[in-house]
Amino acid sequence: xxxxxxxxxxxxxxxxxxxxxxxxxxxxxxxxxxxxxxxxxxxxxxxxxxxxxxxxxxxxxxxxxxxxxxxxxxxxxxxxxxxxxxxxxxxxxxxxxxxxxxxxxxxxxxxxxxxxxxxxxxxxxxxxxxxxxxxxxxxxxxxxxxxxxxxxxxxxxxxxxxxxxxxxxxxxxxxxxxxxxxxxxxxxxxxxxxxxxxxxxxxxxxxxxxxxxxxxxxxxxxxxxxxxxxxxxxxxxxxxxxxxxxxxxxxxxxxxxxxxxxxxxxxxxxxxxxxxxxxxxxxxxxxxxxxxxxxxxxxxxxxxxxxxxxxxxxxxxxxxxxxxxxxxxxxxxxxxxxxxxxxxxxxxxxxxxxxxxxxxxx
Numbered sequence: 001x002x003x004x005x006x007x008x009x010x011x012x013x014x015x016x017x018x019x020x021x022x023x024x025x026x027x028x029x030x031x032x033x034x035x036x037x038x039x040x041x042x043x044x045x046x047x048x049x050x051x052x053x054x055x056x057x058x059x060x061x062x063x064x065x066x067x068x069x070x071x072x073x074x075x076x077x078x079x080x081x082x083x084x085x086x087x088x089x090x091x092x093x094x095x096x097x098x099x100x101x102x103x104x105x106x107x108x109x110x111x112x113x114x115x116x117x118x119x120x121x122x123x124x125x126x127x128x129x130x131x132x133x134x135x136x137x138x139x140x141x142x143x144x145x146x147x148x149x150x151x152x153x154x155x156x157x158x159x160x161x162x163x164x165x166x167x168x169x170x171x172x173x174x175x176x177x178x179x180x181x182x183x184x185x186x187x188x189x190x191x192x193x194x195x196x197x198x199x200x201x202x203x204x205x206x207x208x209x210x211x212x213x214x215x216x217x218x219x220x221x222x223x224x225x226x227x228x229x230x231x232x233x234x235x236x237x238x239x240x241x242x243x244x245x246x247x248x249x250x251x252x253x254x255x256x257x258x259x260x261x262x263x264x265x266x267x268x269x270x271x272x273x274x275x276x277x278x279x280x281x282x283x284x285x286x287x288x289x290x291x292x293x294x295x296x297x298x299x300x301x302x303x304x305x306x307x308x309x310x311x312x313x314x315x316x317x318x319x320x321x322x323x324x325x326x327x328x329x330x331x332x333x334x335x336x337x338x339x340x341x342x343x344x345x346x347x348x349x350x351x352x353x354x355x356x357x358x359x360x361x362x
Contacts (some may be wrong), residue, residue: 001342004084006077006091007034007051010237011256013043014158015110016090020049022338031084033077039237046238054080065084078354081105088341089311094121106130106344110337112154112259114279115141133337137283148340148351150358151281152333155256159241159263161327163334166245166264174235178214181233181244181261182206183252185272187219196296197253197272198223205303206251207231210225213310214248221254248316249309255281262290265323267315269294272300288326290319335361 001347003023007013021289023030034040035055044051054076055069074095081089081103089096089107100107108131115122116139126132134140136149158164168175184198198206203218210216217233219222219240224232224269235243238305241260245251250261253272261268262284268291276282284290294302309315336358340347350357 004086171240
């Protein structure tokens with residue numbers, strides 16, 4: 001089988017890395033396409049994932065630049081499809097769904113976002129996609145009929161204990177003292193409109209509260225104010241999941257890292273205006289008590305929770321216990337994804353007729 005995979009973001013690399021390895025191990029031919037985005041290329045090179053950057057030009061934020069970028073991407077991917085002749089198009093990339101429809105090649109979107117969170121992406125991609133692979137707690141709206149829901153989480157494809165084991169030697173000197181990870185998202189994507197998170201004032205208060213209990217490290221998508229530069233995490237980005245796994249606590253306004261912290265059993269708090277609105281995080285918060293969230297108008301409650309967690313001497317042990325329960329109830333998402341891809345379209349029919357078939361993947 002020939003599989004064409006598009007990586008548009010470092011998060012896509014993490015999701016697909018093990019899928020790529022397993023597909024190749026099973027004798028499939030995989031071609032990986034990418035674009036220039038943050039540390040995406042660096043991550044691929046580190047793990048010897050062969051890729052072709054179809055959009056090396058750094059896109060500006062103007063409408064003209066976005067349109068030109070899309071046209072270039074369509075043209076270049078189309079040319080590759082003609083040469084490579086893939087059986088499946090995989091990714092979270094609208095152009096793949098459009099080109100798949102045009103060339104009559106099945107396309108999959110891997111998503112953990114409810115349509116209410118990514119309405120524009122859904123309108124552009126979902127009418128053309130063949131399959132939406134999403135957690136059961138994720139709402140695909142009027143495209144629910146295209147969704148193959150699984151009892152797991154998107155990020156377990158790379159954070160399940162059978163796929164990832166945190167190693168203390170990977171975090172170096174950080175292990176010498178308890179530490180906290182603060183994550184500041186950029187919150188400038190189209191779906192972030194009118195949403196905010198941790199301000200400099202909130203960050204300042206947080207650091208003052210946390211520092212007596214351990215070191216504070218900040219990982220940020222947005223430029224940091226000079227006063228916070230000394231807290232910037234300088235470790236190799238490829239070590240982030242080891243670092244997150246051993247953290248005393250995670251606090252941030254990033255949805256993605258909040259999920260990762262929860263799956264790793266690291267106590268976490270999210271402070272942004274998406275609180276209570278995302279199905280996957282709601283499941284982790286309300287069903288498993290593995291994370292907490294507060295909107296930006298709940299500042300007092302947010303800081304009360306921070307102090308409550310700091311006072312709990314058994315906090316990390318409690319979260320590891322909750323993580324064990326969660327993992328025991330979920331499938332091995334990596335095994336399920338590989339099976340579904342390799343056996344499509346039969347796999348889609350099996351899941352439609354007998355959704356419990358997924359529990360063969362533990």
